[in-house]
Amino acid sequence: MDFPEELKYSREHVWVRIENGTAVIGITDFAQNELGIILALELPDEGDDVEQDDSFGSIEGRKTVAELYAPFSGTIESVNAEVLDNPGLLNDDPYDGGWLLEVTLDDPDELKGLMTADDYAEYVENRD
Incomplete structure (x- = not known):
């Protein structure tokens, strides 16, 4: 599985990349593999607020439906319309x-709780 070094990772299998002060988030390679073929996705609207550790949407795979949890608090700046139209992009x-x-962070200190690629790889390897 692929866990790019430049990203940070949450225990809920969400990755974070900071670009020009904005956080871009998505699901990890591990998560998409566990879900199987991605069939549908529910995401918030631009301008909505998300709160750290709260659900911000859901993802339906062939194997299961899972909630998506925010790794930090902020305001949604952009939603990837392409992935909504074609959820298979996640696979x-x-x-x-x-x-x-793409989310504007309320408090950049909330990123401190995220894992490095190596830590995340160890986390998924040792999960129950």
Whole structure:
């Protein structure tokens, strides 16, 4: 599985990339693999607020439906319309074309609780 070094990761299998002061988030390669073929996705609207550790949407795979949890608090700046129209992008390209949201952070200190790629790889390897 692929866990790019430049990203940070949550225990809820969401990745975070900071670009020009905005956080881009998506699901990890591990998450898309566990879900199977992604069939549908529910995401918030631009302008909505998300709160750290609260659900911000859901994702339906062939194997299960899972909630998506915010790794930090902020305001949704952009939603990836392409992935809403074609959820399979998450299976094909979870780190680039399959991004979910761009979010303006309320408190950058909330990022301190995220894992590095190595820590996340160890986390998924040792999960129950």
